[in-house]
Amino acid sequence: MVTLYDVAKSAGVSPKTVSRVMNGDGPVGKATRESVEAAMQALGYVPSSAARALRSAKSGLIGVVSGAISYTDDNPLLAGLPEIYILRGIQDVLDEKRLTVLLTDTGGRADAAPRLLHTLAQHRVDGTIYVAPYHQQVDLPPPTSVAAPLVVANGFADDATSAVVPDDYTGQRALVDGLIARGHRRIAYLQLPHALLATQHRTRAYQDAHRAAGLPLDPALVIVADRIDGDAEARTATLQHAIEALLATSPLPTAICCGNDRMALAVYGMLRARGLRIPDDISVAGYDDYRLISETLYPALTTVALPYREIGRQAARLLTEPKAEPRRICVPGPVHWRESVATIA
Amino acid sequence: MVTLYDVAKSAGVSPKTVSRVMNGDGPVGKATRESVEAAMQALGYVPSSAARALRSAKSGLIGVVSGAISYTDDNPLLAGLPEIYILRGIQDVLDEKRLTVLLTDTGGRADAAPRLLHTLAQHRVDGTIYVAPYHQQVDLPPPTSVAAPLVVANGFADDATSAVVPDDYTGQRALVDGLIARGHRRIAYLQLPHALLATQHRTRAYQDAHRAAGLPLDPALVIVADRIDGDAEARTATLQHAIEALLATSPLPTAICCGNDRMALAVYGMLRARGLRIPDDISVAGYDDYRLISETLYPALTTVALPYREIGRQAARLLTEPKAEPRRICVPGPVHWRESVATIA
DNA sequence: TCGGCTTATGACACCGATGTCATGACACCG
DNA sequence: CGGTGTCATGACATCGGTGTCATAAGCCGA
Numbered sequence: 001m002v003t004l005y006d007v008a009k010s011a012g013v014s015p016k017t018v019s020r021v022m023n024g025d026g027p028v029g030k031a032t033r034e035s036v037e038a039a040m041q042a043l044g045y046v047p048s049s050a051a052r053a054l055r056s057a058k059s060g061l062i063g064v065v066s067g068a069i070s071y072t073d074d075n076p077l078l079a080g081l082p083e084i085y086i087l088r089g090i091q092d093v094l095d096e097k098r099l100t101v102l103l104t105d106t107g108g109r110a111d112a113a114p115r116l117l118h119t120l121a122q123h124r125v126d127g128t129i130y131v132a133p134y135h136q137q138v139d140l141p142p143p144t145s146v147a148a149p150l151v152v153a154n155g156f157a158d159d160a161t162s163a164v165v166p167d168d169y170t171g172q173r174a175l176v177d178g179l180i181a182r183g184h185r186r187i188a189y190l191q192l193p194h195a196l197l198a199t200q201h202r203t204r205a206y207q208d209a210h211r212a213a214g215l216p217l218d219p220a221l222v223i224v225a226d227r228i229d230g231d232a233e234a235r236t237a238t239l240q241h242a243i244e245a246l247l248a249t250s251p252l253p254t255a256i257c258c259g260n261d262r263m264a265l266a267v268y269g270m271l272r273a274r275g276l277r278i279p280d281d282i283s284v285a286g287y288d289d290y291r292l293i294s295e296t297l298y299p300a301l302t303t304v305a306l307p308y309r310e311i312g313r314q315a316a317r318l319l320t321e322p323k324a325e326p327r328r329i330c331v332p333g334p335v336h337w338r339e340s341v342a343t344i345a
Numbered sequence: 346m347v348t349l350y351d352v353a354k355s356a357g358v359s360p361k362t363v364s365r366v367m368n369g370d371g372p373v374g375k376a377t378r379e380s381v382e383a384a385m386q387a388l389g390y391v392p393s394s395a396a397r398a399l400r401s402a403k404s405g406l407i408g409v410v411s412g413a414i415s416y417t418d419d420n421p422l423l424a425g426l427p428e429i430y431i432l433r434g435i436q437d438v439l440d441e442k443r444l445t446v447l448l449t450d451t452g453g454r455a456d457a458a459p460r461l462l463h464t465l466a467q468h469r470v471d472g473t474i475y476v477a478p479y480h481q482q483v484d485l486p487p488p489t490s491v492a493a494p495l496v497v498a499n500g501f502a503d504d505a506t507s508a509v510v511p512d513d514y515t516g517q518r519a520l521v522d523g524l525i526a527r528g529h530r531r532i533a534y535l536q537l538p539h540a541l542l543a544t545q546h547r548t549r550a551y552q553d554a555h556r557a558a559g560l561p562l563d564p565a566l567v568i569v570a571d572r573i574d575g576d577a578e579a580r581t582a583t584l585q586h587a588i589e590a591l592l593a594t595s596p597l598p599t600a601i602c603c604g605n606d607r608m609a610l611a612v613y614g615m616l617r618a619r620g621l622r623i624p625d626d627i628s629v630a631g632y633d634d635y636r637l638i639s640e641t642l643y644p645a646l647t648t649v650a651l652p653y654r655e656i657g658r659q660a661a662r663l664l665t666e667p668k669a670e671p672r673r674i675c676v677p678g679p680v681h682w683r684e685s686v687a688t689i690a
Numbered sequence: 691t692c693g694g695c696t697t698a699t700g701a702c703a704c705c706g707a708t709g710t711c712a713t714g715a716c717a718c719c720g
Numbered sequence: 721c722g723g724t725g726t727c728a729t730g731a732c733a734t735c736g737g738t739g740t741c742a743t744a745a746g747c748c749g750a
Contacts, residue, residue: 017730046467054735102446361739392736
């Protein structure tokens with residue numbers, strides 16, 4: 001490997017001068033600079049960040065702990081994509097700051113985190129972003145000797161740890177407000193399991209929207225329609241029952257809010273199997289703006305975007321532009337109104 | 346930061362002995378080992394991989410160059426998930442070998458690759474995996490001074506570079522063979538754009554399957570039904586035309602193979618809008634086994650799995666268990682037969 | 691009993707950068 | 721003309737580990 005010493009020798013200067021050329025600290029004569037740059041070019045010199053990190057205690061690495069990649073396989077409730085977008089957002093910011101992502105994966109087991117943080121510590125990351133698979137409170141291992149700052153994305157830990165989470169309340173509220181504004185009065189809500197924080201926030205938003213509009217809340221219209229455990233078949237059955245219960249109410253709801261786009265996709269099929277047209281007979285909305293589904297479905301699906309990329313960006317900024325005190329940021333996502341929702345005259 | 350010297354002092358031994366305890370080279374007395382381990386524990390010592398890398402020229406890092414994360418947004422033809430699964434496969438193997446992924450992203454622009462490889466070189470990665478967004482030939486920058494071995498996953502470069510690609514031919518062939526075995530005689534094929542290598546391989550497989558069964562090839566049944574450029578609307582229109590053309594043939598096809606699951610999803614909607622039942626009136630198959638779609642669709646979609654995770658594994662193995670000569674590995678994926686395909690009596 | 695071998699350990703240089711301090715050459719100012 | 725900055729550059733120590741070699745103790749067989 002070509003080292004800085006080789007460059008120095010080739011350019012006929014001292015190693016320190018080469019260092020100055022690279023880092024721009026200290027003054028360097030024009031002629032010297034040019035000969036050094038020529039030598040670097042000619043030799044194909046690539047500086048060693050290991051050596052640099054050793055001396056300067058800055059690795060230029062940001063550790064990311066994620067379960068995304070694993071969850072895609074194992075936990076069908078989670079699409080896996082969220083963390084991908086979050087990762088993209090992180091990279092957006094880190095690219096500008098010339099930092100590189102050191103990626104570690106929990107393999108779906110949260111108890112792998114201590115090991116991963118230890119690995120990151122070995123590499124002396126300048127900071128760590130812990131990406132939660134979905135909006136939740138996460139248990140972090142005690143901040144042992146790992147002094148590097150830590151931010152949680154898509155979840156939160158404790159008051160001492162900065163975090164960035166999606167604003168589930170605002171998203172669902174905007175959706176239901178919009179449905180009401182479009183003339184809907186009986187709006188069903190097929191919830192994800194209550195265990196999810198997102199469900200709690202969104203349910204509150206659903207209720208508040210009704211109250212704000214002076215509409216009654218019919219408990220028959222709010223049904224849990226998915227489950228965390230169980231295979232695809234069991235989950236389909238759960239949804240099936242929910243739809244049947246819904247279609248047994250009277251008068252029928254004019255709109256159905258689904259816990260996510262995946263559920264909306266299944267709902268399309270089930271409603272059609274019963275001869276209902278979307279949106280003529282009944283409107284359908286999702287959540288996530290999982291574009292692969294929302295844009296491809298016919299008619300295209302109205303849904304609330306989850307601002308994952310922005311969550312990643314915010315998390316990276318929080319980490320690299322350290323403020324005095326820990327912060328918690330709530331990022332709202334817009335509603336994408338598409339053809340699956342009709343306006344009632 | 347606690348260093349190895351602190352541990353040595355605390356345990357009353359020389360630094361080298363601490364090193365030996367950690368790495369297991371050279372003999373260490375039982376009592377000595379225990380006191381060193383106790384000291385490491387007590388002080389919360391975390392070795393510096395920078396220092397280690399500097400001395401031993403092994404960083405314990407594997408660089409990954411990917412466009413996945415970006416493509417998810419920009420190129421709607423690609424789901425973005427492929428690289429996620431590939432990444433997961435890579436991690437499967439690297440975890441065992443105690444290697445860590447240094448992740449860099451092209452941001453969707455292939456010309457970013459040289460810069461990324463330079464970054465990886467700075468970190469002295471022990472090897473690099475270049476993940477192509479879809480099965481294609483990629484242009485790699487000249488292997489300058491970056492001597493670390495390189496493997497391409499989900500694509501290939503030149504004969505001097507090891508690569509792992511999906512076996513598109515075998516997958517499509519198994520699907521069409523299976524359809525024929527189930528009594529289908531008029532099988533339509535809605536292709537992805539011809540520019541994709543996958544399309545070329547799969548088309549050949551479609552044709553070979555017909556020839557092998559002694560079935561005629563009707564050109565009216567093979568239609569390009571997607572496009573690389575254009576927005577969601579334009580792509581829907583392209584598909585719409587293809588479906589119309591298909592339904593104008595006589596006799597009607599009894600099965601439709603779609604270029605991917607996303608297309609199949611749209612096809613479901615279009616066929617139903619025309620009053621056709623799946624699979625009673627017509628069978629539908631996809632490609633990718635994008636489970637979010639294939640398992641959620643009603644009826645569940647028959648599709649060919651793309652073995653992304655295995656591709657990642659193979660690539661990582663190729664990289665970390667270096668063979669003498671470069672290799673190209675072709676990984677087949679199984680057909681998942683689900684309810685969207687009927688057997689014709 | 692002594693040479694030779696193994697085991698356990700330490701001294702020291704070195705990997706490739708950068709921080710600190712020193713030095714020589716000018717330019718400027720009074 | 722001497723004092724004092726600024727500019728350009730180099731010498732040298734240092735970051736935290738590991739490779740090499742030396743050394744001392746213990747054990748064995750001849």
